[in-house]
Amino acid sequence: MSAELPTAQSRYPNTVSGWFYALRFGAMHLLCFAAIWTGVPLEAVILAVVLWAVRMFGVTAGYHRYFSHRTYKMGRVMQFLMAFLSQTSMQRGVLWWAAHHRHHHKYSDQPEDVHSVRQDGFFWSHIGWVVSPRWAETDMSRVRDLAKYPELRFLERFQHLPGLVLAGLCFALFGWAGLIVGFVWSTVFLWHTTFTINSLAHVIGKRRYETDDDSRNNWFLALLTFGEGWHNNHHHYQASTRQGFYWWEIDLTYYILWAMSKVGLVSDLREPPRHVVEDRPHPAKALRAAARRARRDFDERVEELKGRARLAREEASQRVEDLGQELALRIDEMSNDVEERLENLRGDLQDVRRGAHEKLEALASDATVKVDELSREMAVKMATLRTHAEEANDRAARAIDEIAEATEIRLQTGTSISQA
Ligand SMILES: [Zn+2]
Numbered sequence: 001m002s003a004e005l006p007t008a009q010s011r012y013p014n015t016v017s018g019w020f021y022a023l024r025f026g027a028m029h030l031l032c033f034a035a036i037w038t039g040v041p042l043e044a045v046i047l048a049v050v051l052w053a054v055r056m057f058g059v060t061a062g063y064h065r066y067f068s069h070r071t072y073k074m075g076r077v078m079q080f081l082m083a084f085l086s087q088t089s090m091q092r093g094v095l096w097w098a099a100h101h102r103h104h105h106k107y108s109d110q111p112e113d114v115h116s117v118r119q120d121g122f123f124w125s126h127i128g129w130v131v132s133p134r135w136a137e138t139d140m141s142r143v144r145d146l147a148k149y150p151e152l153r154f155l156e157r158f159q160h161l162p163g164l165v166l167a168g169l170c171f172a173l174f175g176w177a178g179l180i181v182g183f184v185w186s187t188v189f190l191w192h193t194t195f196t197i198n199s200l201a202h203v204i205g206k207r208r209y210e211t212d213d214d215s216r217n218n219w220f221l222a223l224l225t226f227g228e229g230w231h232n233n234h235h236h237y238q239a240s241t242r243q244g245f246y247w248w249e250i251d252l253t254y255y256i257l258w259a260m261s262k263v264g265l266v267s268d269l270r271e272p273p274r275h276v277v278e279d280r281p282h283p284a285k286a287l288r289a290a291a292r293r294a295r296r297d298f299d300e301r302v303e304e305l306k307g308r309a310r311l312a313r314e315e316a317s318q319r320v321e322d323l324g325q326e327l328a329l330r331i332d333e334m335s336n337d338v339e340e341r342l343e344n345l346r347g348d349l350q351d352v353r354r355g356a357h358e359k360l361e362a363l364a365s366d367a368t369v370k371v372d373e374l375s376r377e378m379a380v381k382m383a384t385l386r387t388h389a390e391e392a393n394d395r396a397a398r399a400i401d402e403i404a405e406a407t408e409i410r411l412q413t414g415t416s417i418s419q420a
């Protein structure tokens with residue numbers, strides 16, 4: 001079995017997975033309505049009030065002032081009993097509770113904080129973080145001082161055991177009403193009263209000390225949670241067992257622990273030093289605190305500016321996208337227009353071409369007619385000329401014949417004369 005217990009080195013994955021825890025948390029709220037069938041008998045109501053009060057003491061004296069802050073001492077048996085009592089409230093194991101609470105003090109109201117109203121809102125700081133799987137596991141490096149006790153690791157491994165034992169007792173004593181009203185009602189009420197310290201005590205109340213967080217002193221919450229409502233005091237000085245720093249700041253948990261110390265059940269209760277109560281911090285410390293505050297304000301401002309820049313960037317890119325779409329639309333319109341015009345021009349061009357073709361054809365046929373006429377005239381003239389030439393030819397031939405005849409006559413005459 002010891003192999004299954006968490007070790008002091010690991011991040012201990014909770015045996016109850018985050019979502020199952022959330023489901024169980026919701027189921028407990030629904031179970032409250034089962035009182036419709038069980039009824040609400042007086043003894044069950046008294047049991048609920050007693051169990052709420054005893055376990056509220058277990059939460060604040062156990063989980064918080066002992067296991068998370070080690071503000072007083074007790075023996076090993078008492079330590080086990082205190083852890084057992086704390087865990088009957090079903091807020092997981094003391095190692096888980098202390099590890100996350102120490103984390104809260106280290107990063108109070110900074111982005112890393114487990115539960116911060118300023119960072120993540122009221123709902124998250126009240127319930128969200130408790131049921132979220134995100135914080136289900138335990139960083140054992142934060143609780144090495146507790147993890148060295150095997151009995152505490154055993155309770156961590158079987159975190160529901162104390163609660164189930166108590167639930168069984170309630171059922172055995174008072175039946176179904178004892179279970180539903182006595183156990184379930186008081187457990188759910190105990191959860192929400194505990195959680196007000198993580199939520200409301202960082203929102204409503206007075207800030208006596210200039211701590212780096214939003215913690216407040218709230219007398220109503222202090223009464224409701226047995227002294228935890230002096231939350232600004234506590235953030236100012238966590239090492240003190242007493243959280244009500246003045247006599248009028250009622251702190252029931254402290255009174256009970258004081259009485260227990262008188263009978264030797266616990267010891268070494270720590271008081272806040274006087275200079276802490278009167279808030280006269282060492283100058284260097286005050287300076288450091290001021291520097292831290294300035295740094296935090298600066299970081300917040302930077303974050304805010306970053307956020308604004310991101311917004312502006314998103315807006316600009318949206319605008320660019322819009323413009324791009326508009327441009328594309330216009331280009332589409334224009335290209336449609338241009339195409340239409342081109343189509344018209346093409347039509348016009350075709351008309352012109354057709355006209356020119358027709359004119360050319362008309363000209364060509366005109367020319368053919370004229371050439372025909374000319375060649376006909378030429379033929380007539382040529383025929384006339386030929387006739388003239390033939391007549392001239394005939395006349396010439398006749399003249400030649402006459403000349404030849406005349407010549408022959410003369411020759412014949414000459415010959416006869418000479419013979420004579
Ligand atoms: Zn604390």
Ligand SMILES: [Zn+2]
Nearest residue numbers: 198215231235
């Ligand atoms: Zn706090």
